[in-house]
Amino acid sequence: MRIVRETRAMQQAAESARHxxxxxxxxxxxxxxxxxxxSLMRRARAECDLVIVTLFVNPTQFAPNExxxxxxRDFETDCRLxxxxxxxxxxxxxxxxxxxxxxxxFVDVERLAxxxxxxxxxxxxRGVATVVAKLxxxxxxxxxxxxMKDYQQLRIIEAMVKDLNFDLDIVRCPIVREPDGVAMxxxxxxxxxxxxxxxxxxxxxxxHAEESFRAGERDAEKLKSKVRAEIGIEPLAQPDYIELVDAxxxxxRIIIERDxxxxxxxxxxxxxxxxxLYLQLLTTGDRxx
Amino acid sequence: MRIVRETRAMQQAAESARHxxxxxxxxxxxxxxxxxxxSLMRRARAECDLVIVTLFVNPTQFAPNExxxxxxRDFETDCRLxxxxxxxxxxxxxxxxxxxxxxxxFVDVERLAxxxxxxxxxxxxRGVATVVAKLxxxxxxxxxxxxMKDYQQLRIIEAMVKDLNFDLDIVRCPIVREPDGVAMxxxxxxxxxxxxxxxxxxxxxxxHAEESFRAGERDAEKLKSKVRAEIGIEPLAQPDYIELVDAxxxxxRIIIERDxxxxxxxxxxxxxxxxxLYLQLLTTGDRxx
Numbered sequence: 001m002r003i004v005r006e007t008r009a010m011q012q013a014a015e016s017a018r019h020x021x022x023x024x025x026x027x028x029x030x031x032x033x034x035x036x037x038x039s040l041m042r043r044a045r046a047e048c049d050l051v052i053v054t055l056f057v058n059p060t061q062f063a064p065n066e067x068x069x070x071x072x073r074d075f076e077t078d079c080r081l082x083x084x085x086x087x088x089x090x091x092x093x094x095x096x097x098x099x100x101x102x103x104x105x106f107v108d109v110e111r112l113a114x115x116x117x118x119x120x121x122x123x124x125x126r127g128v129a130t131v132v133a134k135l136x137x138x139x140x141x142x143x144x145x146x147x148m149k150d151y152q153q154l155r156i157i158e159a160m161v162k163d164l165n166f167d168l169d170i171v172r173c174p175i176v177r178e179p180d181g182v183a184m185x186x187x188x189x190x191x192x193x194x195x196x197x198x199x200x201x202x203x204x205x206x207x208h209a210e211e212s213f214r215a216g217e218r219d220a221e222k223l224k225s226k227v228r229a230e231i232g233i234e235p236l237a238q239p240d241y242i243e244l245v246d247a248x249x250x251x252x253r254i255i256i257e258r259d260x261x262x263x264x265x266x267x268x269x270x271x272x273x274x275x276x277l278y279l280q281l282l283t284t285g286d287r288x289x
Numbered sequence: 290m291r292i293v294r295e296t297r298a299m300q301q302a303a304e305s306a307r308h309x310x311x312x313x314x315x316x317x318x319x320x321x322x323x324x325x326x327x328s329l330m331r332r333a334r335a336e337c338d339l340v341i342v343t344l345f346v347n348p349t350q351f352a353p354n355e356x357x358x359x360x361x362r363d364f365e366t367d368c369r370l371x372x373x374x375x376x377x378x379x380x381x382x383x384x385x386x387x388x389x390x391x392x393x394x395f396v397d398v399e400r401l402a403x404x405x406x407x408x409x410x411x412x413x414x415r416g417v418a419t420v421v422a423k424l425x426x427x428x429x430x431x432x433x434x435x436x437m438k439d440y441q442q443l444r445i446i447e448a449m450v451k452d453l454n455f456d457l458d459i460v461r462c463p464i465v466r467e468p469d470g471v472a473m474x475x476x477x478x479x480x481x482x483x484x485x486x487x488x489x490x491x492x493x494x495x496x497h498a499e500e501s502f503r504a505g506e507r508d509a510e511k512l513k514s515k516v517r518a519e520i521g522i523e524p525l526a527q528p529d530y531i532e533l534v535d536a537x538x539x540x541x542r543i544i545i546e547r548d549x550x551x552x553x554x555x556x557x558x559x560x561x562x563x564x565x566l567y568l569q570l571l572t573t574g575d576r577x578x
Contacts, residue, residue, distance in 0.1 A: 105452035
């Protein structure tokens, strides 16, 4: 696996690979790999000739009060894990290589970025969209792989790709979970043992909501109430939001008439965890959950 | 010359040409061609294997009170003129082909977009940067050609290219003028005969400022005053701004210590005309005026 630190070298490697008719698959990450990341690399490896992983903890998506400086990092382990998945190229630039001192350009995706995590993390998705636009131009992928855990991020990137005519496909990948159901996240490393045990309430409450949905419940408030009540029983859980939104436009829904997402963000100590449940209506069978 | 109406077809033509190792030159326009446009096409023709002209009157860069609906158009003449310049491909999409009903993504270039025309046309450069980002992704050029008459637009696009890592070169092209010195502009067609005669005051005042600058004047206020006084004599001229800004960051300067631009925007009847003078310091000989 080749490690590339410089943007120009990465861009040239990508251009040269495209020129040789190779298909390029991109997995953008902030590192500290878990099975979720590795599943994206595996999917890219199966579908593309050249697999590029980017490892960059993007400062513009963190607010001043957030966990940028403490974000978990382990470059050597990450390299070993990526190499074991058959990744060809790891682009791991320094901050100054990505953002010049006079950087002034930002990509805004309106509407989609204001609900859910966008409400409590203003500017977050502006930073995400900007860095992903940059990574697309630097790595020139044919396909880019994103996990459905960060569903709002996924939708914002899909919208950006469509709106700005990036000539690439976004591949939605399923949430990968620990055996007890907790969604894999680099931020799980912030959890104490007690908090880690408590965190199972997220998935458990979503499973119960899914059972109601499958039994025919279409009233968003009833589904949310179930989740809210179940999370409320857990003393270590401090909910940020519990929302039911349209799967496309991410706006809140009262009655489920199209594919929707039940999304939760909950704090456990200093960790803010998110999880979600994709509610697929059988009548819209052309969508993939 | 091939005329392409569909975004997907344009993108495929560009990708296929890149794949055949052709260099692609892009000239983005809003049509109603004059010698300024044609000079860009000629330059692209001399430097690139495949020359693409885009013709799209971009609605997102017009404010509701501006001249979108009345903007001059003449598609057949434009096609004839572009073909005569050896243009290979004209991308001329309908609005709906460029902006989907749910379009929500915009590119903001901060700082550079707030001075000069940005002050009197809020949102204008957001629309420009957004559509140019789209055109870059649709047409995939190696080089894109922009005139220096719209100097602020040029700087904003240069900044966007650098900040978002578009893998292409922006080529600065000189202002093309009528025999009497008036900068060519599609909006000159709005001028009455009297206004057209009066419009020469812009270039004349800039030439006089240039003479002072070459004689050693470095005081921005003195240079601006000269221009303001000379334009003030013309009763049909209603100045919007007369500014002296740094050629890179477009911020106002008091003393000229780096390359600068003396930029003017003046209304003549319903036409708002802009012009500028690039003030090159000999000590910074690495810049091209």
